[in-house]
Amino acid sequence: MQINTSLIQAQRDALTPILKPDIRIPFKILCYDSYCEKRLSTIYRVGDLREMCITLHFNLDQIRERLHGVTAIYFIQPIQTSIEKMVDDFNRDLYSEVYINFSSPVENTLLEYMAKELSKISGAVQKIQKVYEHNLDFVALNHNFFNLENQVVNGLFSIIIALKIQPLIIFQKNSKIEQIAKELIEKLKQFEINSDYPLLAIILPDRDIDLNTLIMHSNTYGALLHDTLNIQYNKVKLEDQVYDLSPQYDDLWLQACNLALPYAIDKIDNELNDWNTQYQQVSQQNQEISSALNAIDLVPQMNQQKKMVDSHINLAKQLTQIAKQKSLDKFYQLGQSILQNDTVAINDYPQSEDTQIEQSKEIDKLRLLILMLLNNYNQQEFKKFEQLFSIKNEKYLNILSNFKQRVASNQNNKQQSAYKSLFAAITSKMPNSGKGLLKNVQNFLSQGKKSAIVQMLENLFLNELKIDELQSILTMYDSRVKNISRLEFGLLQTIKGILVCFTDGACYNEYAELSEFAKSIKKVIIYGGNKIYNAEEYLLQFQ
Amino acid sequence: MEIASSQYRDITQQFLSKVHIKLVALKREQPNQFLLTAKLAKEKVDAANERLQEFHTTSQSTGLFNDQDYKLNSILSQVKDDISQIHIHLNQLKTQLNNDLNQSIFDFVQQKAMKTSDSFKKLVQSHTQRIKQQEEKRNRLNGERDRVIKRVGFNQKYQKLNETEEEANHQSIQMFDQKQNEEKLVSMQKIESMLNDIAGVFQRVGTMVRLQETMIERIDKYTDEAQVNVSKGRKELQESHKRISSNRGLILKVFLILFIFAFIYIVFIL
The missing domain is CATH 1.25.40 (Serine Threonine Protein Phosphatase 5, Tetratricopeptide repeat)
Known part of the structure; x- marks a missing residue:
């Protein structure tokens, strides 16, 4: 069965029913709260929305005028404040036809509250075409990188559903993560998952196994950028300008994010040279009608390319300056x-x-x-x-x-x-x-020392001798049998990929290491956590 | 038990069951003129796209012996009509860009129309190319046929009857070719003039680049701008606060000195 291991693609697929509720609607506008804005903004650009006939899009906090005659699509988190804002829109009679989408399942009381409030406004309920609830509690930052924004159980559940996989949940015994894992398992038990779906090992380690990676200095482009300039949902702000680091639209970012800085700079430089050669070729073409027309066709694409290279040159320049100074x-x-x-x-x-x-x-x-x-x-x-x-x-x-x-x-x-040393014994024996x-x-x-999580994955999937030792540390829930089952060696051959989620902070540094490891085992590794920290943000929690 | 493969659930009925008022059907609003025109324009664009698709499939099946030029040309002129109508609609819409919604819808339709005219242009170009190639092929074939016939004539003199027949055949083919060539020439000229028309209407590179820029904008741009504005506003407030507080100090000093003078004046001079 064809599966898609790209979180971005999965998120796109999951968002489509929201944005295209009915193909007969000629023009639509989209309204979202800040929570849902993050889900949309890492995936879609204005052009994508236009492609789906959405001509305007608003944050609920934005001042909006009355727009009758068009269909409005709401995409909000099922929480009191967002529902209040939406009810207020109905009060002001902003739109004439409305579709409502909730990012996660709605609590009954909230739905009742909404019904009660809308009943008070004459004609409000009649405007509502459909109400849907979705499972969209994760932000896809890259094809294999996610942020759960502290919605860990719902978030992991959303990912499992969006990726269309059968999970094997492997978590650490006697750790903070155990409670979360159990909640997730309870939630999964209530659902029937298609048995044709491929297996994905979901590893839930305790952050205590490795604080080093979060704190130490890194050498990769992505991690250094996050440390020095702070990447917020694929955006970097530098001198009042926002740089968009989109893995879909910015090929350079996709390739260079996890490279060591010197390699990344090389890559950027090469891209610039390529662009210059292409530019020269285009401008040297003879002045025939057909080639002129072709050149015009190339303008938007080359313009975009140039913008991408320019933004990375600016970022890398700033980054190297800071790196040199400090x-x-x-x-x-x-x-x-x-x-x-x-x-x-x-x-x-x-x-x-x-x-x-x-x-x-x-x-x-x-x-x-x-x-x-x-x-x-x-x-x-x-x-x-x-x-x-x-x-x-x-x-x-x-x-x-x-x-x-x-x-x-x-x-x-x-x-x-004792527990720590047991783990240390496993991890430190690696040559x-x-x-x-x-x-x-x-x-x-x-090249740095392998981080604890990489060592753990090596032991779990590549080292036959360690599996018994790991048995005492890790528990595995198998969704195929809906029960706990024994860890066996050889799991790697049966699974499609691995997902690693930290519930106490994830970082770009670890992301780079796991991406490297994924290459060596030729499997997909998806990584993320409740929040993506840079070192300073992480440490400031410990004041 | 729910099936997890369905990523979303329709809860409209669940919601409506919680509404305890009697729902009266609303009068349907008449959409305004702008939206109607925009809808028309969009439908025209969609129709043009469909025609282009048809053109594409038809031209794929066109070969040396299956000439569908007539059909292709009629599709092309239909698309051309569509595009010029879209252009009329767009010009109408242009006069009513009085709010963001209208502007965005206008941009949307314009963008779509541009894409369509672009693929139209490309199709026409490749079509012309193909006609030229076919023409060359035909000429080459004709040349070969001439040679073959000559050889036949030299070596097999006793088949004179056959030869003359061939000759006659050849001549009629040539005549047919000539006629076809003329037709082609006319249609090519037609196509070229169409191409120029379209190019004149839609080759506004500036607009294209501007639209392209919006296309790759992040959708949370507003939120960012709002944040930047807030931080700018805060900075300005701080600065003005600083200015005011420094002024305040100066005012106090002036008053203090005035008071001292007044005091001296009252106590010692009066």
Whole structure:
């Protein structure tokens, strides 16, 4: 059976019935709340909406005028505030014909509330053509990258339905995730899933297995952009300009997101050269009618291409400038050394003469110090660095002391450490190949240690000897038999792909690592979490 | 038990069952003139697209011996009529762009019309190309036939009767070809003039680029702009606050000095 492992395609398919309720309607307008706007905006551009005869689109918060004669499609989250806003539109008699779509199943009380409020307005109920509820509680950021915005159970359920798969849910025992996994399983048990659908292993690990990846410095284009300029739902704002990083419309982003920065810059440069050659070819063509017409045809496409290349040049320029100023490459290397239990000399840290620059690096210093704490780095050495860095930001100091306490209590808590060490035993036995060689590779090009989640997947799918050990840590729910079943080696051959979801934060760094791993096992790996953090956002939770 | 493969559920009845008032049918509003014209234009565009599709399938089945030029040409002139009608509609619509909705609908129809005229143009181009190629092929074949006939004439003199027959045949073919060639020439000229017409109407590159720009806009652009405006507004407020507070300090100082002078004046001079 043909399945589609692209979340974007799945989201597109799921959104189509909303946007095309009836093909006979000549013109439509679309109204959505901010929650649903995110689902639409990472998938569709204005042109796509036009293609579906939607000529105008509004956020419910936008000031709108009365538009009679057209059909309005509402796409909202089933919550009180959004329903209130919609009822208000009916009060103002904005549109003459309305379709209502809820992003997730509506609670009965809310539907009653809506019915009651609309009954008060004369002629309101008659305007309603249809009411639908959907399962659209995830944002597809890329073909294999998602954000659940804290709607974890509904979100995962939506993904399972949208991808048309049978899930094998593998979660960590005795962890925070267990409750969520059980809720999801309960929800799944109430549904019948087509037994022709392919299998997808859904891995729900505890964030505690790996905080390093969220905190350490990365070398990939996507992760660095998110760390320095903050990517919000595929948008980056830089000097009042919004850059759109769409995997569908921006081929460069699709290719370069998970590449190490130098490779990404190479790619951008190549793209620019290609464009220039094409431009020259077009402009050198002779002035015949037919070739002139062809050239005109090329204008919009080339214009778009140029815009894409230009935006990446701007972003990469800004990024390299920041990376150079803050010597992020050095931080990356120091982080890697700490992970590999190498001692780092205080001289390795490039201190700048400029106090302002040093101050701008406080978050990076904090990240390095926390990385040392998490990896039981030598106490005395840690103190040296702490002194050298002398962080002044109150918030950051709070976070640091918070982490010190956490680490200390973790060491005292024997039960937890026993569990942790069991896991560590599994993950740390992986050989670190070519460790000596890597040191010679300069800057961002050095390859890092495999993150815990990648090691976990390796053990689960590639290492026959580890499966018994993992049995005591992981539980697997098989939706085919609607029950818990034993983990067996050889799962990889039966599944179509793997989905990894963290319920305590996901990041671009981990996304890049899993994409790399996916290539090596030749399977699709879909990754995401309740929220996509950059290091600073993540740490600020620990104030 | 629900089937999970259905991604959405129609809950209209469930909703209506919760409405406890008597529903009176609403009078259907008459859509306004603009929307009606826009609808007409859109239907014309759709019709033109269908015709183009028909043209495409017909021209695929056209071969050297299955000449459907007449049919193709009539489709082309129909499409041309459609396009010029669409253009009239668009010009009508253009005068009524008084709100966002009308503007967006106008853009939408215009965009669609442009796409149609574009594919029309491409079809005509490839059609002309194909006619030219067929013409060349035919000429080549004719040349070969001449040679074959000559050889037949030299080697097999005893078949003179046959030969003359062939000759006669050949001549009639040639005449037929000539007639066909003339027809082709006329139709090609027709097509070329059509092409120029259409090119004149729709080759406004500026509009194309502008429409293209809107097409790739993110749909949350408004939200972003609103945020940017809010942050700009805040900045300005802060600045004016700063200005005002610095003014306030100055005013206080002036008054303080005035008071001191007044005090000195009252106490010591009066």
